[in-house]
Amino acid sequence: MNAFAAHLALSLRLHFRNRIALIYGYLFPLIYLAAFAVLYRHEKIPLLRHMGELLTVSVLGGACFGLPTTLVSERERGVWRRYRVAPVATRSLVLSTVLARFAILLSAGALQLAVAFAVGMTAPANPLGLWIAFSAVSFAFIGLGLVIATLADTVVAVQALGQCIFLPMLVIGGVAVPLASLPGFAQHISAFFPGRYAVEALQACVSGSGLSGARFSLAALLAIGTAASCAGTKLFRWHAQQRFADRAGKLWLAAVLAVWIAIGYAAETRGRIAPSTITETAPAPAVVDPPWKKITSRDIAEFNFNLPSDEGVVAPMAPPDEEPPDEWARGVAIVREKLPAWRPGLDTDEVQRVRNLLCVAAVPDAVQHPLERYLPRVVFDHLIATHEKTDLIKILAWIAQHPEDGAVVTDLTAVGFDLPFSGDSYIIREREMLYALKFIARLTGRKPE
Amino acid sequence: MPAPVAIHHLSKRYGRIEAVRDLSLALNDGEIFGLLGPNGAGKTTLLECVIGLREPDQGSIEICGIDARHAPRAAREKTGVVLQQTSLQEKITPREALQLFASFYPAPLGAGELLERFALGAQADAAFDTLSGGQRQRLALALSFVGRPQLLILDEPTAALDPQSRRALHDDIRRLRDDGCTVLLSTHNLNEAEKLCDRVAVIDRGIIVATGAPRELLRESSAQQTIMLTTRPPLAPERLRALPAVTTVRSDGDSKQIETSSTTTTLAALSTMLAEQRSTIVELRVQPATLEDVFLRLTQSDQPAATL
């Protein structure tokens, strides 16, 4: 048997002999699975929709913690120093370590999928694509694991460094918290971390259009993996006292970071920041009453109707009989004319539809456009004309209660308003909420006109 | 046939410290060669340069005629190494370790054979962290032997062993030599060097201060032998001091300790004096110089004795 095969076999055998490694490698992924199942049970969303996140968490744990922990503890014990004085190529030993880890990750992923099936998940849309995406994700994170192993002198340092990569990706990188529910700034940050691309690539194969829908993510993962693997192999240390921090070493680390930044930049310039909507192939959940129907007059009474003045700079609104000055009258007329046919204003989801319409009032307000006084009135009139009054009040109330849900429309060119908005979508959400409350105040007679 | 190890003008510094200074050394085929030296003398640094764990600043190292700095892998195929401490993975078994290392060499020895030879049969399938210190050291020696080395390099191989294990390891090392292997080892233990090594080099502050067979070193060194003498009636110290070759005389009650650079000369003159004085010998002992005396003299330090 050659050194590569012998070390591969030994690595696997030792892995299955190590109880701690088994707990981290196999039990934790199942615990994540259980946690997700519990966390999202009220949403009636099939597990399938979260499989991308779940698999990513498993790979992250195995590759960015498991791999460097094994490597560094062996190095601390002097095992690698001993290998060093034998006639064996670094390449064979590192490559076999990496391949063993890949096999371990594959088995953990397969176990996770198997258990998910057992508790009722439907089959992934594209199993072959999923396997390819999983391999790309493993490649990217194993590369990072190697980099961590070269940077850390001790197992404790591995844990600390691993957390530095793990936690941000989990929380604001789109791994544990879905991108759609993250604020705008986090969506921008997530574009610079590989976790997001891992989730996107996996999820596309689980419940989306397959690999063809995740080309950018796949490319990002391969680029990150290649840079990290090169750096990890070049910087590989046989013993802890060996310094990596010569100039060439730092350059390799800089290269890894440069790839992350380049990918984030590419995502920014290609407009890939907002979460891609994945076309569902899974069966639609049974029809149930939308949650806004449950809004009561009691809920509405709890709002604070002490709102900014209609004449101020925040959320202004012209009275019904005020005509815009001549120079703006045409702009207002165009919006009024185009609004009924505006596609976002016809969204089949009532709440999202009303949100989109509110944006037509909120965006001009946010950019302080001279039309900001008049467009809220146009939107209000349109809403009254197209919605049943009690439903409209409830939908507006739901939006005011959940300003951070759903999507935001910032591009209003289709209604003839072409001032671009480039700020934080949080402002739009805040203004939407204010207009929703102002409209409720008028509809419920709290604010007579 | 090229020397198993030939070191030419080797230097290695760590910042300001010159750990090895322009050191040259050649080993003979089939000998056990010991590196002796006080703490910090540069023994480990020298061995680590030879086995390729450290990059020397200057100089060349040839192993069996192979330039070790330019063809490290070929050199490693000829060399077996026992580091001062070999800790393998906690759960690996001796058999697995031997099988893994067998895959590194072109013509390895079988695991079964080595387990038997190094008395590890009973522990063949036990986890590494359950092995005793001596068993671990035997495993380390077995691992160094997997590739049928022509040269064996051992850094303080017996430092952590009890007397029995140490003796067993000495026997092992001698057996390896008898099989045609050349052995280069470092040690703190002068007794060990004296018993085990065919030749030793005493290193101090990065240079070799003496080389030779332990006996030869003793002979060549101006080390003093001591004659312990008790007579009745006692002889006066002044008279003893007047004997040829005597350097100092100390009294300890009736007993006298006579240090001499030549026992033969002194004893010949002494017997004449005893006859003249009509004095009879109660006790006469000659104490040879030890390697420790040589060592202390050569390394001119007050402290090493405490650490030896």
Ligand SMILES: Nc1ncnc2c1ncn2[C@@H]1O[C@H](COP(=O)(O)OP(=O)(O)OP(=O)(O)O)[C@@H](O)[C@H]1O
């Ligand atoms: N990694 C290092 N960095 C800096 N200085 C070092 C390093 N290793 C050794 N030295 C210094 O080099 C000198 C030689 O050390 P070396 O370990 O070779 O001595 P030694 O003869 O093996 O000593 P000992 O008998 O205590 O093991 C010492 O002064 C030591 O302090």
Ligand SMILES: [Mg+2]
């Ligand atoms: Mg040493």
